[in-house]
Amino acid sequence: MTDLLLDPAIRTWVFLPIVVITFFIGILRHYVSLLLMNKKKVELENIADGQYLLRARLLRENGRFLPKTSFNARRQYLCAEETGYLSRAQQRPAKGPNPMDPSQMTEMLKGNMMNMIPMIVVGGWINWTFSGFVTTRVPFPLTLKFKAMLQRGVDLVSLDSAWVSSASWYFLCMFGLRSIYTLVLGSENAADQSKAMEDQMSMTGSAVNPQADPRAAFKGEWEALQMIQHQFAL
């Protein structure tokens, strides 16, 4: 089979522009999100909650180094019926993030917009402008299964699956630029779309957010601390 020869104009007007556009959109995303996002405020009470939970765990793990009286005093302090921090924390009214709270809603909306709008607009635009080009090829042979991934928008049965179409090249760039963003913007950047998508996935996957419902965590710690048998280790 004779090798496919690509027009050099494709390199100049399709291949490189896609890389540059994806890169600058990432940078833009970073700065816009800096502009829109206000820093998450952590309430002092939440910090104290976390500290008390950590403390209960430490007491369970390292309590064996203390004499029995000291251990029981601390357990009493945390778990006592009326006055213990863990027991009181369980009876606190649930706060949690209220989905109907307008400030929370705008926050969520902002997050979603930051993710969705560039995805739809830029992806659509790239698809529309650069559709139908074969831009490059990966330097190793691939099986037919990869055709769907690498040749989006170019449905040619006879084309070798190592060739990459323009739309697929855009996606490859989008996910592959993470380390370059880290280089340019530092490690805490918001330019990377793939990370944002991971966040979204994990949000739907598991709702175990430390701030989601502290009462359940407190209850768990309270029970564990009640169960434990003290044994002096030394």
Added chain:
Amino acid sequence: MVETDWTQVSYDEGRQTLKKWRECGVRRSEEVVEIWEHVISRSPSSLGDEEWAVVEQVCIASLDSARVDLAQECIDLLHNQFPHSNRVLKLKAMQLEATEHYQKALEIYERLVEEDPNNNSYRKRKVAVLLAQGKRLDAIRAINDYLKIFLNDPEAWLQLSELFLLENDVPKAVHCLEECVLIQPLNSMYFRRLADLRYTQGGADNVELARAYYERALKINPTDLRSQYGILLSNNQIAASTKNATEKKRAGLAAVDAIDNLVNRYQKISPKSNPESDGILNCLEAMKVTIGSK
């Protein structure tokens, strides 16, 4: 050991050393100032982004070594770069502290705490001001308030235990050190101090506890001479006071073992480096004879 002359190190070495000390929290303030003045300050801008962290480090070090002039330079540098930073404001307050303007410093810290209640370093500085003024009881109160929120901070617990010791309140100091042990169970110093306090409290139970803690401390840090002495003393005490014959014998043997270990340690070091080691050796041998005779 050869003392390094910190005024003569190369630029890169100075930079590495500062970085190491900054990250490990080493308090070698005079050396830091020396490195800065003789090496790094030749061209601070070639540090890149690290420059500001270094300047902050030098600023604190110069306050620590009573170089208020240098601290002022550093603060000016940082202020020009970050005009609205709370971190720079904190340095200014620390400078006020160093020049004994405690009230003003305290006011700044109050404001910083109000602005950012989650940052524990401002609260800790407030306690430091009270300590510097010698207001021990106020400091105890302040640390207590602090520990109601950040109750897993071993530094604060340790400080509190020292304050209680100054007030001769041994049981409360014990409580604080037990917290430290809970938080960092692999730190031999906490165990040793706890054992010291238990031994001080006296009574058969407490001395036994002290012995257990000394053994633990020695296990974590086998070179801990003080724990070895502690084992000797607590075993000696137990051997002298217990009624149980086997227990008496066992404690006596353990005390003799401890003496042997100590003698070993002292024989290894040359008498030149510690002129008192001969006297200590004689003393230990004499003690061994008395314990052995019982």
